[in-house]
Amino acid sequence: xxxxxxxxxxxxxxxxxxxxxxxxxxxxxxxxxxxxxxxxxxxxxxxxxxxxxxxxxxxxxxxxxxxxxxxxxxxxxxxx
Numbered sequence: 001x002x003x004x005x006x007x008x009x010x011x012x013x014x015x016x017x018x019x020x021x022x023x024x025x026x027x028x029x030x031x032x033x034x035x036x037x038x039x040x041x042x043x044x045x046x047x048x049x050x051x052x053x054x055x056x057x058x059x060x061x062x063x064x065x066x067x068x069x070x071x072x073x074x075x076x077x078x079x080x
Contacts, residue, residue, distance in 0.1 A: 038068075
């Protein structure tokens with residue numbers, strides 16, 4: 001049987017691409033139900049970030065102690 005040599009850089013690239021894919025899936029955008037759960041909190045605490053998902057997510061995480069229970073659960077389910 002012939003062995004195949006795969007360069008370490010190719011293995012590392014594959015691992016990084018798989019990790020990035022998992023991270024992207026875990027941080028996918030909120031569902032319509034999740035958006036509704038956070039609508040009021042987003043307007044109250046983070047209005048300046050509406051239409052800017054990364055900034056909105058960061059703002060909601062920063063304000064997590066002040067959020068409604070439903071929105072807090074959404075933030076936590078997305079890693080916040």
